[in-house]
Each structure stands twice: as C-alpha cells, then as structure tokens.
Amino acid sequence: MALKIAMLTTFYPPYNFGGDGTGVHRLSMGLADRGHEVTVVHDRDAYIAIAGGEPAPVVGDPRIEVIGLKSPLGKLSMLLAHQLGRPVAHARQLSDLLDGGGFDVIWFHNISLVGGPGLLRYGKALKLYEAHEHWLVCETHVLWQDNERICETRHCLSCTVRHKRPPQPWRRTGMLAREARHVDAFIAKSEFSRDKHHALGFLREMEVIPYFLPDIAPQAATAPPHPRPYFLFVGRLEKIKGVQDIIPAFAGEEGPDLLIAGTGEYERTLTEQAQGHPRVKFLGRLAPEELPAFYQHARALIVPSLCYETFGIIIIEAFRMGTPVLARRLGPFPEIIARGGGLLFDDADELMAAICSVQTDSNYREALSREARQAYERHWSDRVVLDQYTDLISRVARDKGMKHVSAALECSR
Numbered sequence: 001m002a003l004k005i006a007m008l009t010t011f012y013p014p015y016n017f018g019g020d021g022t023g024v025h026r027l028s029m030g031l032a033d034r035g036h037e038v039t040v041v042h043d044r045d046a047y048i049a050i051a052g053g054e055p056a057p058v059v060g061d062p063r064i065e066v067i068g069l070k071s072p073l074g075k076l077s078m079l080l081a082h083q084l085g086r087p088v089a090h091a092r093q094l095s096d097l098l099d100g101g102g103f104d105v106i107w108f109h110n111i112s113l114v115g116g117p118g119l120l121r122y123g124k125a126l127k128l129y130e131a132h133e134h135w136l137v138c139e140t141h142v143l144w145q146d147n148e149r150i151c152e153t154r155h156c157l158s159c160t161v162r163h164k165r166p167p168q169p170w171r172r173t174g175m176l177a178r179e180a181r182h183v184d185a186f187i188a189k190s191e192f193s194r195d196k197h198h199a200l201g202f203l204r205e206m207e208v209i210p211y212f213l214p215d216i217a218p219q220a221a222t223a224p225p226h227p228r229p230y231f232l233f234v235g236r237l238e239k240i241k242g243v244q245d246i247i248p249a250f251a252g253e254e255g256p257d258l259l260i261a262g263t264g265e266y267e268r269t270l271t272e273q274a275q276g277h278p279r280v281k282f283l284g285r286l287a288p289e290e291l292p293a294f295y296q297h298a299r300a301l302i303v304p305s306l307c308y309e310t311f312g313i314i315i316i317e318a319f320r321m322g323t324p325v326l327a328r329r330l331g332p333f334p335e336i337i338a339r340g341g342g343l344l345f346d347d348a349d350e351l352m353a354a355i356c357s358v359q360t361d362s363n364y365r366e367a368l369s370r371e372a373r374q375a376y377e378r379h380w381s382d383r384v385v386l387d388q389y390t391d392l393i394s395r396v397a398r399d400k401g402m403k404h405v406s407a408a409l410e411c412s413r
Contacts, residue, residue, distance in 0.1 A: 001408040003036045009109035012042035014055040019313045020110045020132035032063040044068040046113040049075035078113045085170030086118025098123035117179040130187040137200035143308045189311040190332035212385035224297040230257040232298035237264030242304035250279045261286045295321040303327040319376040324368035326354045341372030
C-alpha cells in the first residue's frame with residue numbers, strides 16, 4: 001500500500017543552488033523506490049529571481065510529480081512571502097493542493113521563500129518539518145554573525161542588514177511558535193544542529209536523522225583525473241566555506257596539489273590569493289558524474305567551513321568512495337568524523353600535520369579509507385536512513401491514530 005506524500009521546498013533541481021534541494025531530491029527518489037507516490041512543490045519564482053534566469057533543463061524521475069510554482073508577480077511573490085511569513089501569490093494554489101490533494105504526509109523542507117511559517121497550517125495530513133538549514137532560528141539561515149564570524153551573541157536586526165537582506169518583521173511577533181504547533185515532528189540533520197536550535201530558543205523536540213546517499217558498490221579503479229597527487233575541496237566558493245584558510249598549506253612548488261571544485265561569489269578573492277601558488281588549481285563547477293573520480297583518487301577531502309553547518313553532505317560523499325576527510329573541528333563535523341574515516345583540525349598547524357599524515361603514510365591513509373567506507377555503509381546509506389524516517393513516521397502515525405500510514409510503511413520496508 002502506497003502513501004501519498006507532498007514535499008514542500010523552495011528549491012528543487014534543476015531550480016536549486018545547494019544541498020537542501022539535492023537532499024529533497026534524493027529523499028523523494030528513495031521514497032519512490034519504496035513504492036510511495038511523491039509530489040514535490042517548489043518555487044520557480046524564487047530561483048529565477050536569485051539566479052537571474054531559468055536553469056538548464058534536466059530529465060526528472062518520471063515517478064515523481066513536480067509542481068513548480070510560478071506567478072505573474074515574479075520576484076515580488078518571493079519578497080511577499082519573505083516579509084509576511086505566509087504564502088501570498090501562491091496561497092490559493094497551495095491551499096487547494098494541500099487541503100484537497102488527499103495526502104497522507106506533508107513534508108516541509110526549506111520553506112523560507114515558498115510560504116514561510118504560515119505555510120505550516122496548510123493541509124490536514126501528518127506533518128513533518130526537516131531543518132536543512134538554521135532558518136527556524138536565524139534570518140540568514142547560516143548563523144554567520146555580521147557576515148564575518150560564527151554567531152555567538154545574537155543581534156539579529158543589524159546582522160541581517162549586514163547580510164544585505166531585508167529584516168523579517170514576522171519573526172518578532174511569535175508567529176513561528178504559533179504556526180509550528182501544526183507540525184507533528186521536527187527533524188534535525190545532526191545532534192549539533194538539534195542542540196543549536198534548542199540553545200537559540202526553538203523549544204520543540206527534534207528527531208536527528210542525517211542525510212544519506214544512494215547505495216553503490218565501491219568503484220573499480222579508474223584513471224586519475226589529475227596527473228599529480230592531490231587533496232580536494234568541493235563546495236561553493238564563499239567566505240564561510242573557509243577555503244582561504246587552506247590555500248597557505250599548499251604554498252611552494254614541492255608537495256601535493258590542492259584541487260578546488262566549485263564556483264561562487266568569493267571565487268575572485270580566492271584566485272587572487274592563490275596567485276604565486278602553483279600547486280593550487282581551480283576546477284570550476286564539476287558535473288555530479290565527474291566528482292566520483294576526483295574523490296576516488298584524492299589523498300583526502302578537506303572541509304574547512306567556518307560556519308555552523310547542519311550536516312556535511314560532501315563528507316559522506318567522500319566516505320562513500322573510501323576517501324578520508326580532514327574537517328575543521330566545528331559544528332557537526334566532530335560527530336561525523338567520530339564514526340571513523342577522518343581527522344579534525346583547529347588551526348593551520350593541525351591542518352598541516354593532518355595533510356602530512358595521510359600524504360606520507362600510505363598504510364595510515366588506507367586504514368582511514370576502510371573506516372570511511374564502513375562508516376558510510378553503517379550510518380549514511382539509503383537503506384539505513386530511510387528506515388529511520390520510516391520509524392519516525394510510523395511512531396507519529398500511531399500517536400495520531402493514523403493506522404493506514406503506519407501499516408503502509410511496514411509494507412514498504
């Protein structure tokens with residue numbers, strides 16, 4: 001017996017910038033694999049307003065119904081939702097869909113621009129909210145204070161202005177707490193993110209369920225995509241991602257290279273910093289199918305983020321390929337690396353020591369590689385994580401007396 005599930009999100013591939021839309025896409029495919037009917041509703045207006053145009057088309061999964069919201073108001077529709085905290089331009093369409101669509105589960109993801117907290121009252125199904133970012137407690141989503149440091153003491157109004165975003169008046173009215181009562185369960189992506197939400201005043205309990213990746217067998221050896229030994233960075237090139245802190249570790253002409261895969265608004269600054277560093281190479285944005293080879297042959301992936309991430313998808317992407325990870329001792333990274341397969345660093349000296357250890361000691365690097373793959377299989381494969389979602393929804397459904405939901409989930413395992 002299939003469940004009918006609605007996914008609500010601002011961004012969804014190809015109308016997508018980062019990990020949240022990709023995570024919703026993978027989750028939707030995983031649920032479809034288990035026989036459920038999935039409808040994804042996303043906001044085309046928001047993507048087009050930020051990106052400046054339509055994305056390149058891609059072939060979608062035919063099992064997933066995708067509804068891209070589009071209004072004649074264009075960018076204004078996004079701004080109204082952002083400022084008022086509720087659907088405006090798409091209110092009627094969303095109400096008709098969620099109230100009359102016969103959904104068993106309504107699953108909210110990044111709803112910041114598709115409808116804000118006011119969207120949480122729509123529909124009468126079992127409702128989940130998944131916190132891909134820290135939007136519930138932060139107007140900028142990333143807890144990056146004044147656009148220059150991690151958030152330790154809150155002064156949200158001035159911080160929002162420094163991020164060049166309009167403040168959201170609804171956040172000062174208690175609206176989020178009121179609308180959150182319509183949600184049956186909240187999901188955090190890591191223990192760190194759950195604890196940070198609570199520390200910053202979000203009082204609802206949160207279940208911790210991480211991201212996952214589709215199961216694939218370890219890849220057969222392929223030709224290296226780069227002629228020299230290298231370490232790898234993958235991600236958006238923004239100040240908060242911390243690439244500027246790892247470039248100095250690759251100064252001079254001797255030693256492994258640093259390959260930087262990604263693009264972003266901080267790219268020009270980074271390329272200027274890397275001038276005179278012949279071992280630092282910028283690859284631009286790589287297609288998803290190109291990345292596995294780069295992971296496979298890297299000595300390690302370096303994750304130097306300066307901000308509080310909610311998880312770290314690129315870490316488990318590396319782990320799936322058996323690639324060790326060197327991550328900053330910050331946010332959720334310590335709890336991920338504690339599973340095995342990587343090393344943590346606080347400063348330049350510790351980073352250099354970690355680089356040297358995996359570069360010069362092949363036995364140690366191979367041991368980390370085995371740990372990485374084993375950790376992925378035990379904790380972040382689709383089978384393991386989808387079972388965690390199933391357990392949560394079944395528990396909530398039983399509490400609400402929705403026996404058909406829990407029965408359908410048991411049949412889909």
